[in-house]
Amino acid sequence: MEDGLGGKDHPRIVDGTLGLGGYSEAMLREFPRAEVIGIDRDAEALRRARVRLEEWGPRFSAVYTNFGNLQSALSGEGLGVSGWQFPPELKSNMFDAFVFDLGVSNMQLSEGERGFSFQRDGPLDMRMDPEGDAPTAAEVLARTDAKELARIFWEYGEERHSRRIAAQVEECRRRGKSPQTTGELAALIRGCLPEPVQRKMGGHPARRVFQALRIFVNDELGELEAMLEQLPALAAEGCLAVIVSYHSLEDRIVKHRFRAWEKETGWGRVLTKHPVLPGEEEMERNYKSRSAKLRAFQFSD
Ligand SMILES: C[S@@+](CC[C@H](N)C(=O)[O-])C[C@H]1O[C@@H](n2cnc3c(N)ncnc32)[C@H](O)[C@@H]1O
Known part of the structure; x- marks a missing residue:
């Protein structure tokens, strides 16, 4: 049959x-x-x-x-x-x-410790395979120059404020404060975008950058x-x-x-x-x- x-x-x-x-x-x-x-x-x-x-x-x-x-x-x-x-x-x-x-x-989104969610605090990991040896999102932010970060945010997240956010990441890095957690990255994004810009973005202001990083980290x-x-x-x-x-x-x-x-x-x-x-x-x-x-x-x- x-x-x-x-x-x-x-x-x-x-x-x-x-x-x-x-x-x-x-x-x-x-x-x-x-x-x-x-x-x-x-x-x-x-x-x-x-x-x-x-x-x-x-x-x-x-x-x-x-x-x-x-x-x-x-x-x-x-x-x-x-x-x-x-x-x-x-x-x-x-x-x-x-x-x-x-x-x-x-499951990956809802468990804060996987680092995918801008709504749940956790280590900025974002690897679908955390047992593998690919760099985490925190490592990508710590190592990648602002120009390349802006490209990632724009290309994979269509984030219109990609350059401004990338410059802020670089600035934090210079001060020895590269984001290590999802909460820190979400706060960094919020902190560098004026209120009216955030209101116009529709959805959470960190959504596009998180999507972009996730796509990049996991290729x-x-x-x-x-x-x-x-x-x-x-x-x-x-x-x-x-x-x-x-x-x-x-x-x-x-x-x-x-x-x-x-x-x-x-x-x-x-x-x-x-x-x-x-x-x-x-x-x-x-x-x-x-x-x-x-x-x-x-x-x-
Ligand atoms: C949207 S979920 C699938 C949910 C599934 N259809 C279910 O019914 O539970 C996507 C899954 O694919 C896995 N995944 C994504 N890209 C992958 C890849 N390149 N290789 C293997 N697994 C991958 C993720 O780890 C995740 O568990």
């Missing part, structure tokens, strides 16, 4: 942004014969998702890695390293669906490009690629890549001429979904 996904008896689905496993769980339920492999670079998320999805037994497995390493993560070698082995009968590197729900999770756009480069080689006939993005920078990358796969390489077709947006009810229930855009591509048979 087939269960509807690409007409396969045993579809193999990759959840490239496992988080707490909400998407994986929904897919395990929806496709009773599917096997789901979840990837995340946040070891804590992975631990929690494993507990949540334990009841699904061998139909679910989790890999601790960056999806920018998609190919090695999904090769027998990558999975072996992370303690997961392909059942021998399934030893193949082709998959029937890939799902990516980009960006940070609610989010670079990893997305790397993943999109590798995905086609792993796609079985009829494979679906579904990507949900939350800001225009990542959505643009996905849109262009899908279009190139259709028009330039002829690998399949874009299923979403326009991105799918959340309905009113979804937006009420889940605030974060307000900025979500879903795009889907299907590889040819």
